[in-house]
Amino acid sequence: MAASVPRLRFAPSPTGYLHVGGARTALFNWLYARKFGGQFLLRIEDTDKARSTDESTRAIFDGLQWLGLLWDEDVVYQGANVGRNREDAYAMLAHGTAYRCFCTQAELAERRAAAEASKESFKYDRRCDRLDSSEIERRVTAGVPSTLRFRVPEGTTSWDDLVHGEIAFPNKDIEDFIILRGDGTPIYNMAVVSDDIFMQITLVMRGDDHISNTPKQILLYRALGSPLPQFAHLPMIHGLDGKKLSKRHGATAVSDYQHLGILPGAMLNFLALLGWSPGHDIEVMSLARMRELFDTDGLQRKAAIFDPKKLEWMNGQHLSLAPVDELALIVGPALERAGLTSAAELADREAWYHALLELLKVRARTTDDIVRQAEPFFRDEIGYDAEAEAKQWKDRPSTRGLLAGARDALAALPSWDVEGMEGALRALAERSGFGDKAGRIFQPLRVALTGLSVSPGIFDVLAMLGRERSLARIQSAVVHLSDEQA
RNA sequence: GGCGGUAUCGUCUAGGGGACUAGGACACGGCCCUCUCAAGGCUGGAACACGGGUUCGAAUCCCGUUACCGCUACCA
Numbered sequence: 001m002a003a004s005v006p007r008l009r010f011a012p013s014p015t016g017y018l019h020v021g022g023a024r025t026a027l028f029n030w031l032y033a034r035k036f037g038g039q040f041l042l043r044i045e046d047t048d049k050a051r052s053t054d055e056s057t058r059a060i061f062d063g064l065q066w067l068g069l070l071w072d073e074d075v076v077y078q079g080a081n082v083g084r085n086r087e088d089a090y091a092m093l094a095h096g097t098a099y100r101c102f103c104t105q106a107e108l109a110e111r112r113a114a115a116e117a118s119k120e121s122f123k124y125d126r127r128c129d130r131l132d133s134s135e136i137e138r139r140v141t142a143g144v145p146s147t148l149r150f151r152v153p154e155g156t157t158s159w160d161d162l163v164h165g166e167i168a169f170p171n172k173d174i175e176d177f178i179i180l181r182g183d184g185t186p187i188y189n190m191a192v193v194s195d196d197i198f199m200q201i202t203l204v205m206r207g208d209d210h211i212s213n214t215p216k217q218i219l220l221y222r223a224l225g226s227p228l229p230q231f232a233h234l235p236m237i238h239g240l241d242g243k244k245l246s247k248r249h250g251a252t253a254v255s256d257y258q259h260l261g262i263l264p265g266a267m268l269n270f271l272a273l274l275g276w277s278p279g280h281d282i283e284v285m286s287l288a289r290m291r292e293l294f295d296t297d298g299l300q301r302k303a304a305i306f307d308p309k310k311l312e313w314m315n316g317q318h319l320s321l322a323p324v325d326e327l328a329l330i331v332g333p334a335l336e337r338a339g340l341t342s343a344a345e346l347a348d349r350e351a352w353y354h355a356l357l358e359l360l361k362v363r364a365r366t367t368d369d370i371v372r373q374a375e376p377f378f379r380d381e382i383g384y385d386a387e388a389e390a391k392q393w394k395d396r397p398s399t400r401g402l403l404a405g406a407r408d409a410l411a412a413l414p415s416w417d418v419e420g421m422e423g424a425l426r427a428l429a430e431r432s433g434f435g436d437k438a439g440r441i442f443q444p445l446r447v448a449l450t451g452l453s454v455s456p457g458i459f460d461v462l463a464m465l466g467r468e469r470s471l472a473r474i475q476s477a478v479v480h481l482s483d484e485q486a
Numbered sequence: 487g488g489c490g491g492u493a494u495c496g497u498c499u500a501g502g503g504g505a506c507u508a509g510g511a512c513a514c515g516g517c518c519c520u521c522u523c524a525a526g527g528c529u530g531g532a533a534c535a536c537g538g539g540u541u542c543g544a545a546u547c548c549c550g551u552u553a554c555c556g557c558u559a560c561c562a
Contacts, residue, residue, distance in 0.1 A: 013562050048562060105560060112559090121488045121558080147560055164491075173489050181560040188562050212490060212557040235492080236555075244555080273511090277499055281510040300499080303555065307497050310512045320525070363524035442521035454523040
């Protein structure tokens with residue numbers, strides 16, 4: 001038989017932001033579709049009008065786009081399909097796989113409470129299914145409101161889950177659930193099945209909190225005479241305390257990480273490893289590589305805990321690996337937002353800017369780190385970090401002399417190149433009696449040049465700052481140290 | 487309560503009966519490199535939930551217990 005093209009969908013409800021858990025579900029759906037030449041569709045489940053907002057829908061689009069998880073075909077809005085969902089429900093009524101229920105919500109709540117009080121588990125007793133046709137006819141013509149309930153058949157419902165293997169539910173544990181509300185709108189399971197059939201979904205890959213919905217949905221597929229898709233239930237993502245990831249664990253929206261300076265590729269890589277492993281100890285991967293390696297065999301069954309530390313490490317890896325010209329596009333706007341430079345300046349000094357990124361990216365974990373570390377290279381005036389000053393400029397008179405010496409040695413250089421600078425400064429160290437401990441000059445000098453005790457190598461700093469600015473900064477430090485004495 | 491799912495280092499995981507004195511990564515400690523910080527290299531401590539089976543042999547298969555999670559709405 002000809003294998004059909006896989007069609008998968010990501011179906012979030014627009015009731016908040018794009019959650020990292022949702023992003024991971026989207027990623028696995030995307031990977032599977034792309035790897036096997038299928039389609040990845042997006043369906044916005046906005047049937048809960050009270051909680052759905054356009055803003056949330058926008059956030060889902062933005063998040064997916066930022067991550068580079070682009071979908072095929074037009075976005076499907078579930079709310080637009082209620083008509084067809086309803087028709088499907090009525091078709092079941094016509095075929096006798098569903099029946100009208102006249103019980104009111106109040107009655108149901110009362111019976112449920114009574115059952116609970118006597119410690120019995122409540123299950124709809126099918127009383128409306130025992131009504132004779134004339135009575136049903138009478139109530140319908142009298143305008144008595146009714147819902148549609150699915151008549152659960154005998155037997156057991158099972159499927160071969162792509163991540164869990166065989167899962168079976170005895171039908172006796174499933175009650176005759178409502179598929180259509182009194183107002184004619186479909187209940188979740190009805191809408192999902194109706195839409196998945198219409199969209200010709202072949203693999204439903206979603207969170208494992210949907211496992212107990214699955215037998216109901218399978219029953220619905222059968223009642224509608226449609227072939228079953230495959231199912232794959234992904235484990236949940238929990239916070240550091242082992243509980244379901246929520247707001248109190250800190251950032252849970254994809255956009256939060258975007259604003260924290262995380263690279264989309266790193267986010268994706270980190271998320272992929274939460275519940276999936278390609279084996280062979282492979283960890284750092286590009287999206288393209290994940291797509292090559294993806295396989296449902298590597299999917300995990302256990303919930304994973306979201307560890308921000310590892311995300312940061314992962315981001316550092318991606319930062320180091322990222323080509324500077326690509327990184328420049330992301331860091332540039334961030335530098336502008338920080339008020340350090342303008343797009344025009346960056347374009348003007350592109351080679352210099354790229355060289356700076358090359359120096360900073362390896363020692364940064366987020367793009368925010370890069371911006372922070374880039375500050376001394378853009379500002380005209382710098383301040384001195386108190387701790388750095390206290391530690392590296394401990395003996396101020398001698399430090400002043402040292403810096404003046406460094407200033408003169410550097411100023412005397414015929415050309416501003418690393419070899420010359422290194423030779424001159426190491427010679428100065430010798431003369432100062434530091435022997436090969438040239439760091440005793442480099443460290444105070446670093447503070448003079450950057451105001452910080454942490455920076456790229458001192459010669460790189462001098463080179464990036466340039467002759468004029470470097471000498472001026474050292475001079476400022478000398479003056480600063482003199483003022484202190486006065 | 488009922489039903490379902492899950493269970494390897496603190497965390498992410500490899501492992502799919504003998505290759506396991508259980509491997510890698512994050513985090514943590516030490517060492518090396520070194521002008522600082524990173525990065526990198528080396529290295530240390532750290533796990534098969536428990537109890538029964540099956541088997542010549544179980545982290546791997548089966549059963550039970552425990553713990554955790556999910557569902558149990560005219561929410562999605």
